[in-house]
Amino acid sequence: MAIKIRLARGGSKKRPYYHIVIADVRAPRDGRFIERVGAYNPMLSKDDEGRIKLDQERIQHWLSVGAQPTDRVHRFLDAAGLLKRSEKNNPNKGLPGKKAQERLDEKRQAEEDAAAAAAEAAAQAAAPAEDAPVEEAAAE
Template identity: 60%
Template structure:
């Protein structure tokens, strides 16, 4: 069984509120979960103390058991100092001009 620490949406329409839960990766986003380990309220300002609430001892226990974190929850845990930041993959070069366009630009200027 693959266990993930992820967000589960709650709150009213256009008033999101998320629970940070430990759940089986196969269960639905807002469905069954194993344990609630925190909360996230995106409606609050970024510097507000209650925007992200975590239970560090429970999170560390689940990480020790091999739980994987989603990208958004990983950001919260890095900011709280619970896990180290992992290096991001290098940006692709798709945004650069292709070979012929570079040759034309070099010839023109």
């Protein structure tokens, strides 16, 4: 029997409240569970202590037995220091698509060309100014 540590929704319409439960993977989300080990109230502010409540001893027991947390519960356990979470499963998922990357490359190239042209124009403008005093000195 596979066991999950997951959220079971409670609360009324548009006022969510979740219980963190130990349940069989085949049980429905809000249905039968083995044990209630915590609570999560997303309506509270993120810095409120009552937002997430965990029974750490029972969670440690169930993790040692082989229960697997869902992604959201894994985040809670990582924040509580009970379980280490890997950074990201797919770091390339957040990158733009091919066409968007091509447009960004073209834009960067145009900016680099404009900066190079501006630097060259500034160098040319400075060069005649340096040559002018030499020519005036030669004319005198």
